[in-house]
Amino acid sequence: MRAKEYLEINRKKIYHYELLKKTIYNLCPLRTNKHKTEEYFNRYLFADARYRKHLENNEYKTEFREDKDEIERTIANTVRIEILNAIYRDETFVYAYNIIVEADTYNDYHLLLSCNLKEENNSTPYQIEQECKKYKEDYPKNNLADYLLDDDNFEFYNQRRFELLKDEEWWLNAFNKAYEIFDRARILANDPFKTQHMVKNIYFNDKLLEKTIVEIFKNILVNYTYDLTEIQNKKLRMLYNKVDEYGDVRFTKIDDAYLENMKELDLQKVNWMKATRLFNYEIIYLWATNDAFKPEQKLKIINLIEDRYSIEKQKHPFIFFTNDLEQFFRSLKECVKINCVSERNEGYTTEIKLSQQEMEDLKKNIAQKEMEMEKLKTELTEQAQQITEKSNRIKLLTKKYRSENQQLKKKISDLEEEISGNGLTMPQQVLAFYYLFNELGITFNNSDKTQWARFINTFTGKNYQNIRAELNIDFESKRTRKNLRIVSDLFDELFPKIRQKVINDSQ
Known part of the structure; x- marks a missing residue:
């Protein structure tokens, strides 16, 4: 089990949860670097060891003080043990685990007898990187191709790229966002019925991007099997089923219980988080533009929803990081105000009239686009055939190279044995x-x-x-x-x- 998931599942049992969470998340980017991990521990997590050293040097006359942001010496050891419990089964924290089990830089060696040291060697950073990749924690990336080395990602990309016709930067952004959402959603997946809204309510002011991110998320989720308990596996399946509702109009409308009593509603008493299904922007739009309300009521609804949203986002930034609605609320208010002005101008309406010539031009454009689409379909069919042929060739080459790689590894092993035989073991x-x-x-x-x-x-x-x-x-x-x-x-x-x-x- 990952340390991040251990924290969420056991948060009520952990004495120093906030300190522990902050420490784990600070250590995450340092996992492949032993030196930086040691620096972090000695900077923030060994105040008790520094205090003992302080006393050993007969410095009774000077007052001992913790450094800025250093964990207090009275609880430092307890926090380290809580960290150990959190990272015990997470193989990406090898260096942090061994530091806690074995020693610190203050010559204070207290080996925890119930724990065995994990092996460290020159390949440890690479092994940690591979473990992060299995956990889908290898994000963000700067190169789209690095995501496409994963077979599931590669297959998904090839199925969608001709349909969407977007450049590499757009796709890279979509994968980076999807991986981040998957990482966070998995941490909270112990309650899939709440976690679904983190995914379904994303807002990036680009509907196509949002839809693609959700599809990538679902593709990652349905193919993810690494290091899961039976319970985690079942709850991830529940999460998938709920996220699969994304885009279904039945789940992006105002609830019938509100629609039936729309004119009698006390707007001040409405639970706007529930009424908008945890601030889904499409549902917010339906509330703010509903004909049952007067213009000033529409603005009041927007303000009430925005106020509640701000409170919840401040309390739970980890959950609402996918839907920053500040710009959306501003645009929605402007839209409502413009409509208000339009309604007050009696008898004046704005209509778009097309002349006969404009209609003819439109028909020509449509016919031209249809021809281009037919041509594009033909090209896509040919390219798809080429991709299939190249894919088959890649599989054959991969099989060949793997065989050659195994032979090389055996030769290297034989040579290493010959070299090691020239001296003492x-x-x-x-x-x-x-x-x-x-x-x-x-x-x-x-x-x-x-x-x-x-x-x-x-x-x-x-x-x-x-x-x-x-x-x-x-x-x-x-x-x-x-x-x-x-x-x-x-x-x-x-x-x-x-x-x-x-x-x-x-x-």
């Missing part, structure tokens, strides 16, 4: 350091194994966690004795006394 290197340190008077009794692990890690570049595990040496195991016999040859010329100790331990 990591466990053998750890044994060599063990005897050298003992000779220098440094033993496990007078030093910390974590210090050993850091030294060997820095010296050899081997994985820290693996080194730490190997320092728990079992001299009775066959593997260790075998490694000791190999290591003894290393000390033969320069350190014959150490060699003898190694041989004795290997017998």
